[in-house]
Amino acid sequence: MPRLSQWIIRTAFIYLLLGFTFGALLLTHKGIPLHPALWGWLPAHIEFLLIGWIVQLTMGVAFWILPRYWKHPRRPNEIYAQIAFILLNLGIWLVVAGTTFRVGSWVLLAGRVVEVGAVIFFALHVWKRIVSREGA
């Protein structure tokens, strides 16, 4: 497993724990009221698990396991995947700032735009690795 995948997958695991922690608090709060402000963390719970965990883990595994080139560099344009990793995580926290922390609707918008940027950079990296065994 390449170093970048290790970073991406470990980050995804951290979001899994964050998402499950807030999810557990929210679910407990439904049964045994803890604090009304907890509901403000619902968007963060969703963001951490959908983007931080599922999307990020998928990217980490795809970077590792999609067909590699025979010649070095085996995973060309790795920089695009690195940029995607940074943008995705920046986007997640901008979305959380815009929803849970209510910093402003423009921050939420910026977060979503940055997430789209992450996906485009990731697609740019993997596009040429989506090939058959013959390289077609």
Place this chain on the structure above:
Amino acid sequence: MPLLTRWYIRSALVYLTAALLLAVVLAMPINLPSFIRFMNPAYFHLFLVGWVTQMIFGVIYWMFPIITRAQPRGNERLGWFSYILLNVGLLLRVIGEPLVSTRPETGVGWLLAISALLQWLAAVLFVFLAWPRVKEKYRGE
């Protein structure tokens, strides 16, 4: 494919079926019993925890680089604990959430607290188990 992975993946398929069947029921243009109407969050969690996350756990346990030949996937017992906690926790939620919403006087809110704790522990145990396998391919050193 290890036995634990087979259980994860088969369970995931059962949850996918259950989630989509529940979605069909929730979409029925009839006056549903309130217990069913309050199962909307259960539908999302059957899908995202029961299907997506459980499928991911099963595949990670199977395919991530092994640690050593002697103990390739770490402490298997931890994996089983995680599997059981996740599933018991999720099922408690599916029953407890609409029950708490429709019959709050029954005082079963603790069901949700237990469900939350079990699922959280399942995630912690799984990450603890999988973390050392996020690494380079095992080369027998």
